[in-house]
Amino acid sequence: MENKISCQSCSIPLDATALQGTDKNGLKSKEYCKYCFDDGAFKNPEINLEQMKINVNNKLKKLAINEDSIQKTVNNLPLLKRWKSS
Template identity: 65%
Template sequence: MENKILCQSCGLPLDTEALKGTEKNGLKSIDYCKYCYEDGAFKHPKMTLTEMKNNVENQMKKLDLQENVIHEAINILPLLKRWKES
């Protein structure tokens, strides 16, 4: 299985530079996507893990992804850097 780099907040695969968020110095983040992280900070700093799970589930349902794929993505979230630290 290919080792993908995932956003350490939402689990989005960071397979292009365009998807990466930015640090305060303008460089691309190695850990977070543009939807979660901008200018060195989380866009929704008070978001809880439960809220992120709901958000990921809703976004994936809009993409008409299979239930098992959605559940797999949601189950990864607690293992990601942002949620391990909280």
Template identity: 50%
Template structure:
């Protein structure tokens, strides 16, 4: 089974190259999705971890994803690269 890469900001799977964000030089990001990262910068640079928790939960609920999976995604956020050293 192939491993899955997850956005290091929102935890969304980014195995599909179309879902990858972009670096300053236009190359696909290996760490962040297109919703979180464009042209080498976060699309919402001042977002807090708590705000990201709300966004992730809301977007997953819109897609009728089960609560267990939503909880897993939200609880994973503090361990991702963007949030690891966050005080939120």
């Protein structure tokens, strides 16, 4: 089974370079997506884990993702690098 790389903030799959955020040096981030991270900083640094859970839940519902998959993704958020210390 291959290891899928996901954003360590919102869990979006980073399977396409175009989805990767950028580090301060302009290189693509291997940890965060473009929706969460740009130029070496979080786009929304004040967001907390509970707010991120709501955002991810709402976005996945708009994409018509099944409820079980949404719940698994939301439940996985606290395990991601950005939220582990929260």
